[in-house]
Amino acid sequence: MNPNFLKHILKCLFQKMTNPEYSILLPTYNERENLPIMVYLLEKYLKDISYEIIVIDDGSPDGTQDVCKKLQKAYGEDKVVLRPRPSKLGLGTAYIHGLKFAKGKFIIIMDADLSHHPKYIPEMIELRKRKNLDIVIGTRYSQGGGVSGWNLKRKVLSKRGNICSSLVLDFRVSDSTGSFRVYRKDVFKDLVSKCISKGYVFQMEIMFRAQRDGLKIGEVPIAFVDRFYGSSKYGVNEFYDWAKNLWKLFSTVE
Ligand SMILES: Nc1nc2c(ncn2[C@@H]2O[C@H](COP(=O)(O)OP(=O)(O)O[C@H]3O[C@H](CO)[C@@H](O)[C@H](O)[C@@H]3O)[C@@H](O)[C@H]2O)c(=O)[nH]1
Ligand SMILES: [Mg+2]
Numbered sequence: 231m232n233p234n235f236l237k238h239i240l241k242c243l244f245q246k247m248t249n250p251e252y253s254i255l256l257p258t259y260n261e262r263e264n265l266p267i268m269v270y271l272l273e274k275y276l277k278d279i280s281y282e283i284i285v286i287d288d289g290s291p292d293g294t295q296d297v298c299k300k301l302q303k304a305y306g307e308d309k310v311v312l313r314p315r316p317s318k319l320g321l322g323t324a325y326i327h328g329l330k331f332a333k334g335k336f337i338i339i340m341d342a343d344l345s346h347h348p349k350y351i352p353e354m355i356e357l358r359k360r361k362n363l364d365i366v367i368g369t370r371y372s373q374g375g376g377v378s379g380w381n382l383k384r385k386v387l388s389k390r391g392n393i394c395s396s397l398v399l400d401f402r403v404s405d406s407t408g409s410f411r412v413y414r415k416d417v418f419k420d421l422v423s424k425c426i427s428k429g430y431v432f433q434m435e436i437m438f439r440a441q442r443d444g445l446k447i448g449e450v451p452i453a454f455v456d457r458f459y460g461s462s463k464y465g466v467n468e469f470y471d472w473a474k475n476l477w478k479l480f481s482t483v484e
Pocket of ligand 1: 256257258259260261286287288318319320321324340341342343345388407408409410430433457461462
């Protein structure tokens with residue numbers, strides 16, 4: 231028998247018997263085209279990493295869950311775990327829901343629409359280990375990072391949003407609103423339990439609390455590429471929600 235094949239079988243058996251080290255939380259709403267490519271890329275770039283993917287789908291009308299069930303057949307139900315909710319309940323609470331089922335010691339959060347490329351994950355993991363960090367964020371706004379494909383309005387909103395929240399909440403990280411992060415699970419659980427935000431502003435509140443708690447945070451520059459399939463769920467309402475919550479955080483958190 232080919233020794234590499236034997237090694238692969240033994241690795242699969244070992245992973246089946248033990249808990250994965252990393253739980254990747256993938257919130258989805260109408261991502262039927264993106265999800266299969268995402269899972270394929272994760273498998274490709276995380277070959278030597280023990281992980282599970284938890285898909286939190288909010289009753290997507292486009293059939294994302296059917297696609298996810300096919301992926302479970304292809305990759306195994308312990309590799310692709312489907313934990314749906316009945317309706318669109320917001321990005322922040324999707325992570326909280328997924329966390330309840332996570333078996334890994336570490337949590338990775340990322341978008342399912344390929345804007346966050348899995349190729350950055352090994353570097354994020356390596357940095358966390360090397361510096362013994364609590365959180366590693368994928369940043370668009372430090373040297374080496376960037377955004378591609380957004381129109382000028384969205385670019386300005388995001389960049390100004392980051393500058394504005396840094397001024398109001400005194401952020402020392404360069405990207406407080408992005409959603410590509412690696413957390414120690416206990417740290418994530420604790421932060422989530424204190425969070426009041428439900429939508430997109432969740433990331434900012436978590437980062438604010440993490441910084442206030444004196445957690446060790448590192449950054450890896452990433453190129454954020456706008457989605458090719460489907461459309462963003464970020465609209466005017468999400469922006470108002472973000473601005474309202476920024477103010478709420480500033481005025482209520484002691
Ligand atoms: N389950 C669930 N998933 C959701 C919901 N809203 C959005 N998602 C999923 O969350 C991910 C990000 O949503 P997008 O709609 O693609 O966000 P974006 O416009 O690309 O915004 C990006 O930039 C923001 C600001 O920097 C980030 O806060 C955001 O997470 C994302 O990275 C996608 O996988 C999408 O399917 C929801 O209510 N429920
Ligand atoms: Mg997106």
